Structures are given as C-alpha cells and as structure tokens.
Amino acid sequence: MSSSHDHADDSEHEGPLVLAVSDRHPRVRTIQVVRPEAQDTTYLAATAKGFGITLKHFAKNLFLPLKKLSGRANAGAPVEERFRNDIETVQYPEEKVTYPERFRGLHRLTLRDDGSTRCVACMCCPTVCPAHCITIIPEESGDTSIEKRPAIFEIDELRCVVCGLCVEACPCDAIRMDTGEHAKPVEDRARAIETRETMLARGVRSIATQGGEGPNWRATAPDTKTDVNR
Numbered sequence: 001m002s003s004s005h006d007h008a009d010d011s012e013h014e015g016p017l018v019l020a021v022s023d024r025h026p027r028v029r030t031i032q033v034v035r036p037e038a039q040d041t042t043y044l045a046a047t048a049k050g051f052g053i054t055l056k057h058f059a060k061n062l063f064l065p066l067k068k069l070s071g072r073a074n075a076g077a078p079v080e081e082r083f084r085n086d087i088e089t090v091q092y093p094e095e096k097v098t099y100p101e102r103f104r105g106l107h108r109l110t111l112r113d114d115g116s117t118r119c120v121a122c123m124c125c126p127t128v129c130p131a132h133c134i135t136i137i138p139e140e141s142g143d144t145s146i147e148k149r150p151a152i153f154e155i156d157e158l159r160c161v162v163c164g165l166c167v168e169a170c171p172c173d174a175i176r177m178d179t180g181e182h183a184k185p186v187e188d189r190a191r192a193i194e195t196r197e198t199m200l201a202r203g204v205r206s207i208a209t210q211g212g213e214g215p216n217w218r219a220t221a222p223d224t225k226t227d228v229n230r
C-alpha cells in the first residue's frame, strides 16, 4: 500500500499530531501518541490536592463550631443551644434517621388464614430478579388444591438491589417489601441471607384472594371494555 508521508501542519489541526495520511483514504492516518510524563503518572499532585481538600473540611468542621459557639454565647443563647454541633453526624445505632415514606425495607412472606405461606413456588420472583439473589427449592404442598410450596426460600440481602420487582411479579401477594426494617449489619455473608423462616416471622395475613377469583372473574369484574376507536 502506498502512502504519502506528508507531514501535516500542526497549527491547522486540533488533537494528536498527524504524521502521515493514507493515499487510499484520508481517514487512515498515522498519529503521534503522546505518552504522559513521569510526573503525571505518579499521581502525587492529585494525592496532595485530595489530602488538602480533606484537611480543609477537617479544619472547617473543627473550628467553625467553636466560632459559632462564641457567637451564640455573645448573643445570649441558652447553654444547650450554644453547644449544639452543626456537623451532621448521626450516632447510629443509638440514633436513627427517619426514612422516607416510600422506603421498602426487608422482605416478608405473607400468610394464608391457616397460617401457612401463600407462596406457591411459581418461580416468578427468582426469574424476574435482576440480581439473581432469590433461591427457591419447591416441594409438594400436600394440599391437593395447591401444587407446590417453597421448602427453601432464601434472599441474599447483600446482592438485593431493592428494586421491588419480586413483589410486582408475584401473582399471589406472597412476598412484600413493606416492613420498613433496615437490613442488619453482619460480619459474614451467610448472616445476610434471609430465610423462609425469618421472612415468615415478619409475615402478615394477606386479604388478597388466593389464586384469584377463579374462572368466573369476568362475570363479576366491572366493565373494563376499552373503546378501540377512541
């Protein structure tokens, strides 16, 4: 392949220095790769800059409250108000912030009227779960009207992304995320796994009709026909 090795004029181009351009296509070019200098690859400057920012915040948090303290004393504020620290620190677990209303919390499995789990091990929730953190091993339920129930139902809370898709997918209102309970801190991974028993212990009776309303639901449903011409 022949190529012209005409050197391009640097002043006319932005970007890397073009050393040569192909005769066949102007976009096939030889460019000069600019390697970073040694001082740019040590990250020392960036580290020093980050350390400086940290020190600045540390000094601000240490001395600004003292400045405010003397200001409050001069203004005649009561003693407890004078020593109020404006640094936003929550002394967890003694203090807890109020979670927003839409906070979901840990999962729970709901119960039938007889206290058994409503889950029929249909596998909809592990199928939809984007984090693949639900493990269900089904077994025969022993009830001729219900095919299966979960022998093992586990959720790895360290992998769960709290998306709520398992709740949306469940056809039986068998799993919910409405406990408002924060996941507990754990020291080993196995303790972060919610089991069927722990989720049933948070269980509530569901008022949803188990298995739907049967094949006659159309007869009792309100008229929901849509006008296709609308």
Ligand code: SF4
Residues within 6 Å of the ligand: 125, 128, 129, 130, 131, 132, 133, 134, 155, 159, 160, 161, 162, 163, 164, 165, 166, 167
């Ligand atoms: S909330 Fe989302 S990630 Fe967590 S178990 Fe349910 S589907 Fe999976």
Ligand code: SF4
Residues within 6 Å of the ligand: 118, 119, 120, 121, 122, 123, 124, 125, 126, 136, 166, 169, 170, 171, 172, 173, 174, 175
């Ligand atoms: S919790 Fe609901 S979606 Fe998940 S397996 Fe049980 S019945 Fe199916």
